[in-house]
Amino acid sequence: MNHHAKDYILSHDLPRSAMDPAVMAKRDEKLHVAMIGLCGCWGCTLSFLDMDENLLRLLDRITITRSSFTDVKRIPRRAAIGFIEGGVANEENIETLVHYRENCDVLISVGACAVWGGVPAMRNLVPLEDCLREAYVDSPTRPLQQPPTIPYHEDIPKLTTKVYPLHEVVKIDYFIPGCPPDGQTIFKVLDDLVHGRDFSIPAHINRFD
Amino acid sequence: MTAKLYIDGREICASEGDVLIDVAADYGIHIPSLCYMRGRPCLGTCRVCSVVVNGSIMPACTARIADGMVVEVAQPEVADMRRALVEANFSEGNHNCPSCEKSGRCELQAVAYEVEMVVSRFPYRFAERERDQTARHIFLERDRCIFCQRCVEFIRDIDTGHKIFAIHGRGTHARIDIDVVLADRMPPEQVREAADICPVGCIIEKGRGYNDPIGKRKFETRSIRDRVLEGDKK
Numbered sequence A: 001m002n003h004h005a006k007d008y009i010l011s012h013d014l015p016r017s018a019m020d021p022a023v024m025a026k027r028d029e030k031l032h033v034a035m036i037g038l039c040g041c042w043g044c045t046l047s048f049l050d051m052d053e054n055l056l057r058l059l060d061r062i063t064i065t066r067s068s069f070t071d072v073k074r075i076p077r078r079a080a081i082g083f084i085e086g087g088v089a090n091e092e093n094i095e096t097l098v099h100y101r102e103n104c105d106v107l108i109s110v111g112a113c114a115v116w117g118g119v120p121a122m123r124n125l126v127p128l129e130d131c132l133r134e135a136y137v138d139s140p141t142r143p144l145q146q147p148p149t150i151p152y153h154e155d156i157p158k159l160t161t162k163v164y165p166l167h168e169v170v171k172i173d174y175f176i177p178g179c180p181p182d183g184q185t186i187f188k189v190l191d192d193l194v195h196g197r198d199f200s201i202p203a204h205i206n207r208f209d
Numbered sequence B: 001m002t003a004k005l006y007i008d009g010r011e012i013c014a015s016e017g018d019v020l021i022d023v024a025a026d027y028g029i030h031i032p033s034l035c036y037m038r039g040r041p042c043l044g045t046c047r048v049c050s051v052v053v054n055g056s057i058m059p060a061c062t063a064r065i066a067d068g069m070v071v072e073v074a075q076p077e078v079a080d081m082r083r084a085l086v087e088a089n090f091s092e093g094n095h096n097c098p099s100c101e102k103s104g105r106c107e108l109q110a111v112a113y114e115v116e117m118v119v120s121r122f123p124y125r126f127a128e129r130e131r132d133q134t135a136r137h138i139f140l141e142r143d144r145c146i147f148c149q150r151c152v153e154f155i156r157d158i159d160t161g162h163k164i165f166a167i168h169g170r171g172t173h174a175r176i177d178i179d180v181v182l183a184d185r186m187p188p189e190q191v192r193e194a195a196d197i198c199p200v201g202c203i204i205e206k207g208r209g210y211n212d213p214i215g216k217r218k219f220e221t222r223s224i225r226d227r228v229l230e231g232d233k234k
């Protein structure tokens, strides 16, 4: 995306109070785990939160950086495990995904949108033009006092023609289906990886809805 | 005549000529399938029950028991092949389980869980398949048809025996069609039977869907594996 110089401020560039060096050193030894959201509904991110107190069992091994738990907006350093919700539906999604891939050792697609496109991919069955026309021009709920306009601004990410599963854009190591998957399924995958066990989602916990 | 065969190295006795997939189930060995229904003629369309018989890959629903037969079900290569066949169905049609009336009681979905599918290895096609809602009590959600031909063979007009469903076209042009005149003569039980026999959510009984809450749906109360092994006709 193009930004005019100096007319914006990013939160992670703001000054912040220094962390206790001992705490930081301890944190640095742990596996960094992060989760981002692309074109999804944040339902999978909520499932990530649903790992609840189970996570306490892992906290001597991992630290959670950018995610719904922390509100950290950037990965402060390379992560061992990165979870992603949502598929790729615009240029900004591609940029974020590629950067995330470059900065995570293991990448995991979480939920139907990330795995195959999910609900947003329903627009793959119609041309993008028809989709935008239906949403902004012919929509019965558009503001009638204004001329119909398809929003366009350099700060609004350009939509991709189709919605793509993540693994069609970058290499993805593991997949957790579901819409959303259960928090305990996400926890099982995380727990297995942290303890060096093989990835597996047995039939009785696998689900696509 | 009694025959002795080996499934995954285990010695098994069965009657010569019996269907391999049934014999395996009787011995607690689950071979997934999408088109086969125990007790009905084999269709052999889905190939999901493929196993290795005497060194060659073939569907367990068409294989008949013979003395000295050596069968491999669990062998990783053939297990992966079965999973690939299941995955291909998800790439070929449009399977948005979260918004599907059949979810939780769908055999394709249940079998996908059994083979531990998490994603399709083939590109998702997002094919355009028009739905057909002209029949009075049935609509066809063609996005989900896997061309198993169960409806074609097993659902027939009660008076004439004529087929009500038919597949037209081949390859990516294949399409399930319904004879609306015959379909509108189907009694309610037959409409229900057609919807139930369809392993996916393609044949939908109008006015019915989402009847059981999540957690209480067919394959959530008892898995497809248990149903097959315990002789519950799918």
Ligand code: SF4
Pocket (backbone or CB within 6 Å): A039, A040, A041, A042, A043, A044, A045, A085, A086, A110, A111, A112, A113, A114, A118, A119, A178, A179, A180, A181
């Ligand atoms: S998979 Fe379902 S819950 Fe997850 S982001 Fe997509 S729509 Fe939301």
Ligand code: SF4
Pocket (backbone or CB within 6 Å): A208, B094, B095, B096, B097, B098, B100, B101, B102, B103, B104, B106, B107, B108, B109, B144, B199, B200, B201, B202
């Ligand atoms: S037919 Fe089965 S696999 Fe396809 S969308 Fe419906 S529940 Fe999912």
Ligand code: SF4
Pocket (backbone or CB within 6 Å): B144, B145, B146, B147, B148, B149, B150, B151, B152, B165, B176, B197, B198, B199, B200, B202, B203
């Ligand atoms: S409509 Fe259903 S039963 Fe008929 S061929 Fe398609 S998937 Fe099979």
